[in-house]
Structure formats: structure tokens, C-alpha cells
Amino acid sequence: MLSRLFSALVPGLGLFLALAAAPLQAQDADAPIQMLLQEHGEIIQKSSRRTIQPAIDALRDSDLPAAKLVLEKWAAREMWVDEATGLFVYAEEVDRDTLRIFDFADAGAIAEVPDEGYDQLKPNSGIRALIGSALVKFQLSDPDPAARLAALTALERNGNESHLPVLRAAIEDEPDAAIRARKERIERLLTISYGETPADRIAAMEGFRGDLGVDARAKLNPILTTKTEIFAGEIPATRNIARTLRPGTDDLSRMAAYQMLVEDGKAPAMLSEAALLSAMQDNLADGAVGGVPVGQLSDPAARMRAYLALAEAGTVPPIPTEPEIDAALAAHSFAEVYAEPEPSVTSAARDVLKSIELQVGLNQFFDLSLDALSLASIYFLAAIGLAITFGVMGVINMAHGEFIMMGAYTGYVVQQVIPNYTVSIIVAIPLAFAVTFAAGVAMERLVIRWLYSRPLETLLATFGISIALQQIAKNVFGTQARPLTSPGWLDGAWVMNDVVSISYIRIAIFVLALIFLGFFLFLMKKTRLGLETRAVTQNPRMAASMGINPDRVNMLTFGLGSGIAGIAGVAIGLYAKVTSELGSDYIVQSFMTVVVGGVGNIWGTLLGATMIGFLQKGIEWFNPSNTLAAQTYMIVFIIIFIQFRPRGIIALKGRAAGD
Amino acid sequence: MSRPFILRNPSILVFLAALAAFTLGVTLMSEAFGSGAISTSFVKTLGKTLCLCLVALAMDLVWGYCGILSLGHFAFFGLGGYMVGMWLMYARTEIIVAEAMANAPIPPTDQEVVDAIGTQIFGVVGSSDFPMIWYFASSLPAQLALVVLVPGLLALVFGWLAFRSRVTGVYLSILTQAMTLALSLYLFQNESGLRGNNGLSGLQNLPGVTAGQATVSIWFLWASAAALALGYVLCAWVVSGKFGSVVRGIRDDEARVRFLGYSVEGYKLFIFTLTAVIAAIAGALYYPQAGIINPGEVAPIASIYLAVWVAIGGRGRLYGAVIGAAFVSIVSTWFTGGLVPSVPLGFYTIDWVDWWLVLLGLSFVLVTLFAPKGIGGLVDLVAGRIAPDRHGADYGPDKGSKRQGEGRG
Numbered sequence A: 001m002l003s004r005l006f007s008a009l010v011p012g013l014g015l016f017l018a019l020a021a022a023p024l025q026a027q028d029a030d031a032p033i034q035m036l037l038q039e040h041g042e043i044i045q046k047s048s049r050r051t052i053q054p055a056i057d058a059l060r061d062s063d064l065p066a067a068k069l070v071l072e073k074w075a076a077r078e079m080w081v082d083e084a085t086g087l088f089v090y091a092e093e094v095d096r097d098t099l100r101i102f103d104f105a106d107a108g109a110i111a112e113v114p115d116e117g118y119d120q121l122k123p124n125s126g127i128r129a130l131i132g133s134a135l136v137k138f139q140l141s142d143p144d145p146a147a148r149l150a151a152l153t154a155l156e157r158n159g160n161e162s163h164l165p166v167l168r169a170a171i172e173d174e175p176d177a178a179i180r181a182r183k184e185r186i187e188r189l190l191t192i193s194y195g196e197t198p199a200d201r202i203a204a205m206e207g208f209r210g211d212l213g214v215d216a217r218a219k220l221n222p223i224l225t226t227k228t229e230i231f232a233g234e235i236p237a238t239r240n241i242a243r244t245l246r247p248g249t250d251d252l253s254r255m256a257a258y259q260m261l262v263e264d265g266k267a268p269a270m271l272s273e274a275a276l277l278s279a280m281q282d283n284l285a286d287g288a289v290g291g292v293p294v295g296q297l298s299d300p301a302a303r304m305r306a307y308l309a310l311a312e313a314g315t316v317p318p319i320p321t322e323p324e325i326d327a328a329l330a331a332h333s334f335a336e337v338y339a340e341p342e343p344s345v346t347s348a349a350r351d352v353l354k355s356i357e358l359q360v361g362l363n364q365f366f367d368l369s370l371d372a373l374s375l376a377s378i379y380f381l382a383a384i385g386l387a388i389t390f391g392v393m394g395v396i397n398m399a400h401g402e403f404i405m406m407g408a409y410t411g412y413v414v415q416q417v418i419p420n421y422t423v424s425i426i427v428a429i430p431l432a433f434a435v436t437f438a439a440g441v442a443m444e445r446l447v448i449r450w451l452y453s454r455p456l457e458t459l460l461a462t463f464g465i466s467i468a469l470q471q472i473a474k475n476v477f478g479t480q481a482r483p484l485t486s487p488g489w490l491d492g493a494w495v496m497n498d499v500v501s502i503s504y505i506r507i508a509i510f511v512l513a514l515i516f517l518g519f520f521l522f523l524m525k526k527t528r529l530g531l532e533t534r535a536v537t538q539n540p541r542m543a544a545s546m547g548i549n550p551d552r553v554n555m556l557t558f559g560l561g562s563g564i565a566g567i568a569g570v571a572i573g574l575y576a577k578v579t580s581e582l583g584s585d586y587i588v589q590s591f592m593t594v595v596v597g598g599v600g601n602i603w604g605t606l607l608g609a610t611m612i613g614f615l616q617k618g619i620e621w622f623n624p625s626n627t628l629a630a631q632t633y634m635i636v637f638i639i640i641f642i643q644f645r646p647r648g649i650i651a652l653k654g655r656a657a658g659d
Numbered sequence B: 001m002s003r004p005f006i007l008r009n010p011s012i013l014v015f016l017a018a019l020a021a022f023t024l025g026v027t028l029m030s031e032a033f034g035s036g037a038i039s040t041s042f043v044k045t046l047g048k049t050l051c052l053c054l055v056a057l058a059m060d061l062v063w064g065y066c067g068i069l070s071l072g073h074f075a076f077f078g079l080g081g082y083m084v085g086m087w088l089m090y091a092r093t094e095i096i097v098a099e100a101m102a103n104a105p106i107p108p109t110d111q112e113v114v115d116a117i118g119t120q121i122f123g124v125v126g127s128s129d130f131p132m133i134w135y136f137a138s139s140l141p142a143q144l145a146l147v148v149l150v151p152g153l154l155a156l157v158f159g160w161l162a163f164r165s166r167v168t169g170v171y172l173s174i175l176t177q178a179m180t181l182a183l184s185l186y187l188f189q190n191e192s193g194l195r196g197n198n199g200l201s202g203l204q205n206l207p208g209v210t211a212g213q214a215t216v217s218i219w220f221l222w223a224s225a226a227a228l229a230l231g232y233v234l235c236a237w238v239v240s241g242k243f244g245s246v247v248r249g250i251r252d253d254e255a256r257v258r259f260l261g262y263s264v265e266g267y268k269l270f271i272f273t274l275t276a277v278i279a280a281i282a283g284a285l286y287y288p289q290a291g292i293i294n295p296g297e298v299a300p301i302a303s304i305y306l307a308v309w310v311a312i313g314g315r316g317r318l319y320g321a322v323i324g325a326a327f328v329s330i331v332s333t334w335f336t337g338g339l340v341p342s343v344p345l346g347f348y349t350i351d352w353v354d355w356w357l358v359l360l361g362l363s364f365v366l367v368t369l370f371a372p373k374g375i376g377g378l379v380d381l382v383a384g385r386i387a388p389d390r391h392g393a394d395y396g397p398d399k400g401s402k403r404q405g406e407g408r409g
Helices: A002-016 A032-039 A041-046 A053-060 A067-075 A125-140 A145-158 A163-172 A177-194 A198-206 A214-223 A254-263 A273-282 A294-298 A300-313 A322-330 A343-392 A400-417 A421-446 A455-477 A504-526 A528-538 A540-545 A550-575 A582-597 A602-622 A627-644 B010-029 B040-065 B073-101 B110-125 B140-164 B169-188 B213-239 B241-252 B254-259 B264-290 B300-313 B318-336 B352-370 B377-383
Strands: A079-082 A088-093 A098-102 A109-114 A118-120 A226-232 A241-245 A332-338 A493-495 A501-503
Touching (some): A053 A067, A125 A163, A177 A198, A254 A322, A294 A300, A322 A332, A343 A528, A343 A602, A400 A421, A400 A550, A421 A550, A455 A582, A504 A528, A504 A602, B010 B213, B040 B073, B040 B318, B073 B140, B169 B300, B213 B318
Antiparallel strands (some): A241 A332
């Protein structure tokens, strides 16, 4: 406070010290900050990254209140220098030719001047980075928490040795517990790299045992970087050796070791294919190379003969012989050497990293399981409608995928009408059910009921409907993908730590799958319709004689299965892009899910979906870049699985099995 | 039973005569050997259609006669195409590379030639090494043998696994569809060694042949016609006699045939593998005419279309399959080629390029529902054959058995 009061008084003094060439209102040339700037004026104006450091250090360590302002303005390219007096000011451009200049000492406006007499300082990005890192000191104790957090983020990205004392000093006075914890963590991270003694560094590392943060691994891994080096004779004991390599083992093949010697200039080069060819081309004379006619040179042995002849004559370098190679290798030692010279640090880092890797492995497994679970719930969602129409009724509906697609497009259309995403999803779900229910009932009435005892014909007829529906969707909505946007509260992910996270949309799909499972069980076991459905499926004639109308029950059940497909379509549309091929992407997997699980049993479908989901994620884990391969192997696995359990995981027994 | 095979099946003679007349007619109207009334590209379309007829024949044998609704036969068709395509691509690239290297001052070694071919072929997928599966690509006889062996072995292994565990009906259909999906997904990867989704291209150029495309297209038309004729006779021979009766018995009532002491699995496996081989040969003739093959051709939907052709033509009669495939693919070319005038409805104009698939899908539903005999059923009207009145009962209890409406056979 006092210093601010003081600096407010300074311009008054400055008036008397105004120089002849100075603008109307003078600036204070003797203010401490200006003195400091003048002291380093030459290198500041030179603006070279290699020489600037003393000036920045002086400003940073000056304890002057204006130092922060100078650094900020300098980095923002708003610092100007008066060409005549060499005094530094900061300025904003009023228009193209006019500057409004301010005094650093009190941040007060001095005057509006034409810009001819002033030079703008344009620090390059290297210097700006140096300034930025000097500014960290001021930002770390900034009253604004947001500024402190920004400084910490900058430190995380490129903190260096000079920040360590500054950061340590800033920890004590930190009022905010969360920011303080973060400061302490960054302090330990920086200590790992820049601690004064190896003991300090090892102590800092120990604190990260089992830590899942990416930052800890990013600090520890560079300590363990190695470089393969060649030593003439024995390996000196002073070096921190990761491991010695013997040429001719799996770690370092003989040729690779020799190649390293060649690259180091310690041995003559081997003959490469390209060198051989260019030697042939360069020494082609009178239709022969080294006495071997060109016509024969398509034979590798003849080429070698020609080369040896040339080497004999001294026109090309000789090929090193096997004994020469052996001698060269024997004269040298090969080792992977740590960049870090202190062995105790590297062994501690290795030890800590090992514990971290175990933790990371466990967490990755957990994360993979979550992924698999969410994939399983998507398959389950896609298959649950089929579990009703195919599993319970035994109707093969190849257009099931198109019902999913219709549901997704219904969601898209609703979003065009209702802009609020939350409301539109709430409206879209029942509407999608209604649309696909109607489509399902229509299809059952018009086509399927004539083919109940003819499953193969049903397959083909519904396939005809499927291609027609797909093409209609293409004609109406076009071939490009349509977005179905999820509400804001479903965006983002539930992040447990740096390894484990799952997006909310996947959680929502999982919950939806559970709801459907419960609904299905309730419907089949507890309601009149479920009872009638089971009766009609098991024995339509008997059911009819009990007063059940099989036509009506079949129609409703089929509609229900289709309606659920529609709702699944809305959910899948949120997760994937809506295209006319959306359904056909899922249809084979859905049938597989039902067949693998065991037809006619919802728990089987659940198990089938879980198995397929986990299997696919498991295979993807082996080869993460190739999801196509994962699908291929999964299908192959299913084909083999069906060999051993042709009726699925849970097979119906007795009369319910239908044969 | 003492009458000769041909006399017991007069339809064979009719079919062969029609096929010969068709081939002769196309030849006489072609640009290479005749008046030029038919363009070379249309000759190719006709040649390809003959190949599709052949694969439809195979489908009819396995589905219409044996009751196995295989949704994987187009995968065998594609595999055959890939096998012959590998040789075509290799041999043609070899000629190009040899020409390019002929001017080099130092004659290239064999290894250099192979490396250059590899770079040419696999550069598009960022590789230059030949995968193991191209080991035989330089040899035409070996690749031609693979046309039969690879799909045949795949069908044999898959069929053996499926039939021995008594997977039947729709489950078998879904399983074959899964196999097709797995195969096409596998081929879509660059790691498959068959150039991923780029597929094999430039197959229309026969290496070492100087004759123009007009001539080559007629050669392929003849080859396709010959293959179709041989395939037809072979299929007719297989389904006639005692063997054919057993196969039809399996279609209508598998359990009863098994109880009579026949090895149902053996019969099914034979038919499944034989048809896979026929499909592969059809594919090997088709893709040099198409010029390009990619994994999209093998996708499950293609195999379903195959079933569509057979159903529209009339399953369970060999000429039905041929008629169906020819009819649907010619009409499809006609519609998708933009040759059919659009229908203006005032508020909307039906453009058949867009709406053809809708029409096909719906007409397929209608055929399944109302005309199970398909187009082939028209022959019965002429021949005066009337289906026996079974009072609504189908031929057998099995899922693939013939319906009452489908008549005898």
C-alpha cells in the first residue's frame, strides 16, 4: 500500500526532471524501475535470447512492485523505448501513428505522442518464454486464484530449475487448500528433476509410489532414458550403465552392432545393395564391370564377382571380411547408458515406476472392463428387441436393424422441431417407440403372419423390407450422417483418475439397458400379455382354445419388440452417427448375441452380450489400432463357440425348446 | 430308370440350346466378331450376368435342393475372384516392371524385380513386401488351383463344423452370414495382404494378351457360357437319380432321411463344398470382366441378394435360378443405369436410380408371399404341371422344405 502511495507521488517530482526532447509531460527517469531498466537497457534493446537472461533475472529478483508490469508489457509487445532518451515506457496505439504512453513506475499516462520517436520492443517467442517463466514468481502469489492456477498449469508444462525456490516460497502462504495441494505436488515433481541432492530427488520419487498421474510418469520416464553407446575397450566404471549388450545376442545382433561401429566411423562400411548397384553403374565400361559382362549381372553371384574384381583393382572400397568384423566387434564394448549419471536415482526411479506400472495395469484392466461393459450394454440394447421377436416368438426379423435406424431418425427429426436437447430426447423416446411399434405391427399384419411356420421365407421377406426401408431412409435423409446431439448433462466423462474414465453417455446406455432388462422380465413374468405371449409361443392351438387370441398377441408382442428397437435406436444414435446403415451395422451382432446367449432366454441374451462385449474389447486390447481385426476374430470365436454349445449359453430344455 | 440321363431331363437340352443361341447371337452382334450392335461394355455385362447365373445355380443347388439357406456363397464367389485376381495383378505388374527396368544399365536381379513388383502393388497400403499368401501369385496354374482349393477348403471346414453340431435352419443361415461378415471385415484390413479396401484392380487387362478389350470380352463371354453349361449339366446330374432324391429328402425331412440310414452330414457337406467350388469358379470368371474386386463385394448383403435372385427365379428348379439371376441383374442394370424414365407425381418425382432398391425389396416380399414358384412357375403354366392339393400342408416338416405352393420337384 505504502509503495503505491509513494509511486503516486513520483510523477510530480518527474515534472522537474523533464528533458528537452521529452513530450509535454515528463516521465520519471530516476524511478527505481527505470534505473534498473536503464542498467540493462543495452541487452534489452538487443533482444537476443542468448544474452537476455541477466536482464530478466534482475527484473524478477528486484522486488520492485513495477517489475511484474514491465515483464507483462514486455511479453505482450507493448514496451517501447524513447529513441532520444533511451527511457522505457509502455504504450497503447491510439491510431496508426499515435501512441498513448504510460510510465512503468506508477502506471500513469504520460501523453499522446507520435510514434516516430519510439521503438517497439518485439521479443521473439524464445524470449517471451523466458519472460513467462520469470512471471511465474509473481503469478504464484497473485491474489486471484485463477491466475495462480494458470501459473501452476504453465509450471506443469515447462517448469524448470529456477522455479523450484519460487514455488517453495509460494506454498506457505497459499490460502486455498486445493491449490496448495497442487503446488506441493508440482514442487515434488520438480524436485524429481531438479532436486539439489540425489537424496532429495529419491525422497520426492518415493512419494509417487503407485501414483496414477500422467505427470509423475512423465517426470520419471526421462530419468530412465538410455542411449546405446560404443566404448573402445572396456566400459568405464564411472558411467551409469543400464545394461551391457553383447553383439550376436537377441538384444543386439551382430550386424546391428557392426552397423553402429560403421555409423560412428569406427569401422569400414559393409556392402549394401544400393552401394553394390551404384558401384556396378559407376564402373560400367565396354559392356562389362570388373571383367564380368553386363548380361550376366542379373545374377547376384556374378555381381559379387564383379565387385570383388573392382575391389582388387582398388576402384571400390573392399568389403570387410568376417574376421575383420569380429575383430572390430571384439575391440569395442556396447552398453545402454542412462542419461542420468547418478545410479541411486535411476534405480529408485525404476523401482517407483515399477510400482506405478502395476497400479496403472490394474486400473487399465478396470478401465477396459468398463469399456467392455458399455459395449456389452450397447449390444444388449440392440439385441433386446430381437430377444422378444426372435427369442420368444421365433420370428427372424432381418429388418430389426432398420427399426433401430428408424428410432434414431425419429430422434433426429424431433431434434429438428424441438431445439432443447433434454426435452427433445424425452419426447423422442416415446415417439420412437410409437413409430417403430406401428411399423412392427404393420409388418406383422402384412407379411410375417403369413409365414409363421416358414422361418427361411420370413428371413428373406423381412430382408426385402430391410433393403426397401434402408433405401427409403437414404432417399429421404440423404447418405451423409445426421447428428443426434445428446443433452449437455450427458456430455463429458466421469473421470476417476488419469487412467479410468467413462463417458456419461455410456453410463446412460448402461442404465437404459438395465431398465429394459427389468421391463422385459416384468412384462414376461408378471403381466397378462407376457403370460399370453408365452402360451401362444409354446402352443398356439392350445392357447387359442383357452380363449387367447393368438393373432392379437403375436401382433402386440411383435410390435413391442420393434418398439424397444426404436428406443434402442435413440440411445445408439446418441452414441454413434445416424446413417441409413446404422441398423445393418448391428444386425449380425444382434443375432449373434441372441444365438450365443441361447434363444428364448433373456438372461442368455444378457450373458451373450456381456461375452461378446468383453471378448471384443479383450481382443482389441491385444491390437488396439485394429478394431476390424477384433470383430473378425470375435465372429470366428463365436462360430467355434457354437460348435460346443449349439443352443447357446443357456439352452432351453424340455418342451419349451420347441423340438 | 434305363433311359439316358439327357432324356430324363429334357430341360437340359432346351437350356443348352438357348444358351448356345444366346452366345452365338451376342458374338455375331459384338464389335469384335460381328456387326457391332452390342457395345463391348454391354458384352461384359452379359458375360458377368452369365457368371451370376452360375453362382445362382450353385445357390439353388444348396438352398433349393438341399434346404440349406447359405448366406455365404457370395463370399466363395469373391474368394475365387481374389485368387485369380492375385495372378492377374502380379503378372501384369511384372510386365510393366520388366519394361521399366529394361533400360537400366545393369540388368536387375530376380529379387530386385520382385521388390519392384511389391512396391507397385502394395505401395497403396504403405508396404512393399509380399505377404505369404502371394507365394503362388507368379504361377497361373497354382492360382487357378487355389481358386478351387481355398473356397473349397473353407467350405469344407466350415460345413464340417456346422453340420456335425447339427446347426440347421435359420441358425445355419445366421452362422454363414457371420462367416461372410468375418471374411469381409478381414479383407478390409490392410494387414490381410490383399490391399485392404483398395482391393485388386486392373484385372480386365490379361497379361501377355495383345488383343483389344472387345475381343477379350467375347472370350470371357464364351468361357462364362461354357462354365454355365458345364455347371448346369453337373448340377442336373447331381440332383437326378438316387443321390438327388436323398438330397431333396434332407431338405424336406432331415430326421427321416437320417433314420433311413443315410449320412445326412456327408451329403450336406458334399453339396455345400461342391456349390462353394462352383461359386468360386463363377467368381474367377466374373472379376476379370468386372476389372476390380474389393472387400465390399464380399459383404453379407451380396449373399442375401443371391438368395433373392434364386427366390425370384424359383427355387428348386435349376433353370429358375438362371432365369432369376439373369432377370434381376439385367433389370437392375436397366434401372440403375438411369434408362428408365422418372415418374413425376406432381409433388415428388420418383427417380428410379434412387427408388429401384425399394422396388426390388418390395417385389421380393410380394414374390415370397404370393408367388413362391417365382418366375420359373410360368413354365408350369405352359407345361400344364399342376401342384398336387396337399390341403395346405408343406412337403416336409423341415424349415427349408418346399411349400405346397411351390409344386413338385
